Amino acid sequence: MAGTVPHVKSALRTVELLDFFAQHPGLHSLTDIHGKLGYPKSSLHALLRTLVDLGWVETDATGTLYRIGMRALLVGATYIDGDAVVQLSRDALDWLAEATGETVHLARLDHSDVVYLATRASRHYLRPFSRVGRRLPASTTALGKAILATRDDEEVLRILPAELPRLTRNTIVDRDELLAELREIRERGYAIDREENTEGLRCFGVALRLTDPPRDAISCSIPVPRLTPDREQDIVACLIEARERIERLLMRERRAI
Structure with missing residues (x-):
């Protein structure tokens, strides 16, 4: 049947x-x-x-x-060890962490959440520290919003739950407000988590254009007291450079096959 x-x-x-x-x-x-x-x-x-x-x-x-x-x-570790994007991103994530001095992440969209696949710790003491395998609502993170922004509004609404979760007082919980935020991300070229996931912590993220549509993103988190407008632009520039490094490496891998 x-x-x-x-x-x-x-x-x-x-x-x-x-x-x-x-x-x-x-x-x-x-x-x-x-x-x-x-x-x-x-x-x-x-x-x-x-x-x-x-x-x-x-x-x-x-x-x-x-x-x-x-x-x-053991099964989870096998997934990480065998994932091509994780392997291709290692050197770029190492460089990004060194260039920014902050905590950086690689995550993947899974239904309405993002799952952390790789993390590099800040050279500063930083809490909380997102571990590999951690799952967070996509709507509350720069990683998730960067990926969602690559979809049109109709697909975003299909992905997201009817009620958006609230993690902090800054979390966007109105779906129309989130759609407006995603439109800004498309124009700006990167996503911002304005203490929407963790109070006192701001995060910037860009989607990796490795699949169509993208399902992976990288991000950099920084405590608000260390953030200045110039620092934000430096971090975003480093994120874009890291993305280009990963995407160039993937293109070389595909040509070699």
Whole structure:
């Protein structure tokens, strides 16, 4: 029969359970997981025990609290190690971090979020520090807004949730306001996170034109007290140079194939 291939219930529940652990770090009881996912406790317990035996889930010493297991880390690391964009971006990210002295990131759009694929730390002490694998709403980050700005308004509205999440008092939560912001980004050529993700931290980002439409972006974060208009322009110039380095390298790789 034509149409969508039906999901295998056990596989779907396994993926949803692993997604739950990925989005909720730390230890969780069976009751807590049941309350969040709604699966019958008997089948949930059996699924958890199977995943524990296979290394995808771990328990505490009592065996009653659960968290994500080592197997998930190994699979995630394999994704990073095998990703062409991550590999091609390494030298440019190293250069960008050295040139700016600030924290820089590479991230990829995944539905309505961005997922961090690579990070280089600032030479200054900086909190918070976005780790590889962290997921944030695209609408709250310079990375995400830079990627969204490469789409037209209709596609952006399809990507974004009906209710935009608020992370700080500066976060844009009105969809029309966000669309207006994306139009400004298209004209300006780069995105700005004005303390919309973390108060006290401003971020600048540009999309990488490696696919059509782009799904990756690089960014540079800087604490507001260190930011001046001249500093902003220097950072943006470095971001554009880093993007060009990555894109030139990709073109050479493609010609060599």
